[in-house]
Amino acid sequence: MIEGRIWKYGDHVNTDLIIPGRYLDNYDVPTLAEHAMEDIDPLFVSKVRRGDILVAGRNFGCGSSREQAPLVLKEKGVGAIVAVSFARIFYRNAINIGLPVVVADLTSLDEGDVLSIDLSRGLLRSASGWESSFRPLPPQLLELLEKGGLVSSLRERFKH
Amino acid sequence: MSGRTFAQKVLSRASGTEAEVGDTVVATVDLAMSHENAALVSRIFHEIGAPAVWDPEKIVLVFDHRIPASTISAAEGHKTVREFAEKKGIINFYRHGEGICHQVLPEKGHVRPGALIVGSDSHTSTYGAFGAFATGIGATEMAAVWATGELWFRVPETLRIINEGVLPPYTMSKDLMLRIIGDIGADGANYRCVEYVGEAVDEMTISSRMVLCNMAIEMGAKAGVCFPDQKTRDYLAARSVSLDGELFSDEDAEMSHCELDVSDLVPLVAAPHSVDNVCSASSLSDMTVDQAVLGSCTNGRLEDLHAAASLLDGKSISPSVRLIVVPASKEVYRMAMEDGTLATLADAGGIVVNPGCGPCLGAHQGLLASGERAIATTNRNFRGRMGSPEAEIYLASPLTVAASALRGRITDPRELMS
Numbered sequence: 001m002i003e004g005r006i007w008k009y010g011d012h013v014n015t016d017l018i019i020p021g022r023y024l025d026n027y028d029v030p031t032l033a034e035h036a037m038e039d040i041d042p043l044f045v046s047k048v049r050r051g052d053i054l055v056a057g058r059n060f061g062c063g064s065s066r067e068q069a070p071l072v073l074k075e076k077g078v079g080a081i082v083a084v085s086f087a088r089i090f091y092r093n094a095i096n097i098g099l100p101v102v103v104a105d106l107t108s109l110d111e112g113d114v115l116s117i118d119l120s121r122g123l124l125r126s127a128s129g130w131e132s133s134f135r136p137l138p139p140q141l142l143e144l145l146e147k148g149g150l151v152s153s154l155r156e157r158f159k160h
Numbered sequence: 161m162s163g164r165t166f167a168q169k170v171l172s173r174a175s176g177t178e179a180e181v182g183d184t185v186v187a188t189v190d191l192a193m194s195h196e197n198a199a200l201v202s203r204i205f206h207e208i209g210a211p212a213v214w215d216p217e218k219i220v221l222v223f224d225h226r227i228p229a230s231t232i233s234a235a236e237g238h239k240t241v242r243e244f245a246e247k248k249g250i251i252n253f254y255r256h257g258e259g260i261c262h263q264v265l266p267e268k269g270h271v272r273p274g275a276l277i278v279g280s281d282s283h284t285s286t287y288g289a290f291g292a293f294a295t296g297i298g299a300t301e302m303a304a305v306w307a308t309g310e311l312w313f314r315v316p317e318t319l320r321i322i323n324e325g326v327l328p329p330y331t332m333s334k335d336l337m338l339r340i341i342g343d344i345g346a347d348g349a350n351y352r353c354v355e356y357v358g359e360a361v362d363e364m365t366i367s368s369r370m371v372l373c374n375m376a377i378e379m380g381a382k383a384g385v386c387f388p389d390q391k392t393r394d395y396l397a398a399r400s401v402s403l404d405g406e407l408f409s410d411e412d413a414e415m416s417h418c419e420l421d422v423s424d425l426v427p428l429v430a431a432p433h434s435v436d437n438v439c440s441a442s443s444l445s446d447m448t449v450d451q452a453v454l455g456s457c458t459n460g461r462l463e464d465l466h467a468a469a470s471l472l473d474g475k476s477i478s479p480s481v482r483l484i485v486v487p488a489s490k491e492v493y494r495m496a497m498e499d500g501t502l503a504t505l506a507d508a509g510g511i512v513v514n515p516g517c518g519p520c521l522g523a524h525q526g527l528l529a530s531g532e533r534a535i536a537t538t539n540r541n542f543r544g545r546m547g548s549p550e551a552e553i554y555l556a557s558p559l560t561v562a563a564s565a566l567r568g569r570i571t572d573p574r575e576l577m578s
């Protein structure tokens with residue numbers, strides 16, 4: 001079960017907004033993460049707390065294939081992203097690094113509301129009393145998330 | 161049984177199954193491309209703990225985003241990748257400014273029809289112009305591919321865009337692409353394989369088709385494809401590429417269609433800060449520009465430089481504009497040097513830089529200050545993409561960019577028609 005405060009963003013939040021290309025010569029994720037969301041929400045880094053949930057509109061994560069986009073969000077403590085729709089490379093990247101992504105329209109909720117997500121049962125519930133459901137990820141992908149992503153699951157494979 | 165789509169056929173072959181649309185399959189890739197982010201991929205590869213890469217000959221590495229190194233960290237990244245390539249025996253390694261990955265791979269004969277190609281770069285879809293199924297993936301997935309040669313794919317739905325008619329003078333495939341994205345939106349083809357067909361595509365050069373497949377990702381597509389014809393075969397034969405693998409969708413395959421007539425196309429521009437914010441170049445004629453960029457994997461090929469040079473020959477650009485010219489590859493650079501195109505562009509006031517990504521991703525070679533406006537032949541106008549988040553980027557064809565550099569404001573190239 002994931003639970004956290006929500007921060008809201010609009011449609012088409014692209015990967016350049018999540019982490020601008022000008023910083024990508026640096027591969028150190030904690031350093032990079034200091035610039036997360038800088039061009040769309042300069043206060044993001046100071047306000048986000050571990051477990052917080054991003055709620056967005058359509059096509060979240062469109063643009064570049066840069067995996068640093070989900071990585072910096074995860075590094076800053078984001079516990080899950082709920083969007084009306086995701087761009088496909090971002091969606092794959094998030095799952096592969098172990099950051100839960102949920103397709104649902106929560107744009108009517110208020111910022112600061114507390115949301116809980118049951119990934120395996122596909123349930124969403126807010127502290128303000130709102131409830132909804134979504135189609136859970138296929139079992140293989142849920143398992144990937146539980147293992148912490150693709151690296152951990154492959155590490156097991158190469159151990160033997 | 162109804163027919164099968166191109167995407168279905170490629171993913172069936174690569175996975176050894178009879179894949180249906182919507183199935184998730186594990187497929188073996190034919191080629192895996194990375195650029196500077198190979199530094200990140202190699203770190204993840206080490207974490208996975210695989211003893212060796214799955215097939216050193218099927219991995220291609222290209223330095224293009226920050227070459228020559230623009231910062232110390234970029235230089236460190238290059239060093240990491242060079243050492244990795246050396247240790248793992250990766251011989252297809254273009255490290256000396258050969259050009260942008262999406263231009264270099266086809267030029268060097270790595271792209272063949274019917275192949276399943278992945279790249280840790282979103283514009284990997286460009287290789288669809290040669291009849292390959294090519295798609296962008298992330299760094300972790302690439303590390304998994306380096307370790308195993310395999311990856312999971314969902315077999316995508318197909319959207320066929322039928323382009324009838326002939327492009328009017330002073331319009332280019334870039335204008336057509338902007339029109340398509342403007343019509344269907346930045347997520348209009350999400351997760352799908354887009355097939356570009358019709359008279360306008362048949363008439364196009366390979367370079368122009370590459371623009372269409374390159375920008376498929378800007379409408380969310382997983383892949384874009386132009387099916388091989390004689391032009392494709394001539395291009396590939398000249399690079400000793402085998403043509404055996406050609407695949408086409410069956411005529412009765414299930415897919416959605418969208419038809420458009422290109423004969424009334426006009427020069428278009430994508431205004432800030434999204435690629436689907438499209439309007440006519442002529443509607444923006446009061447907008448001054450500070451920088452004009454001619455280059456990128458979208459429009460940095462010889463025909464693009466020629467188009468710009470045709471408007472700039474013997475003229476000088478506006479003194480208030482910086483025109484940055486970035487040939488897409490060394491091959492393009494060399495041809496443009498030999499036929500005098502680079503001299504024409506330089507004499508007109510252009511700054512010709514080395515082949516590579518140039519300022520496209522805001523890493524170096526021409527960043528924008530706050531309040532500045534650029535018009536570029538690149539593929540993304542996202543806020544902050546080319547420098548300051550307070551700058552504006554307009555996307556257009558090489559002709560429109562050249563005309564705008566000349567006038568110092570956004571200009572419909574037809575205004576310069578002689």
Ligand code: SF4
Nearest residue numbers: 283456457517520521
């Ligand atoms: S030219 Fe621009 S879009 Fe193309 S690969 Fe380089 S940075 Fe990416």
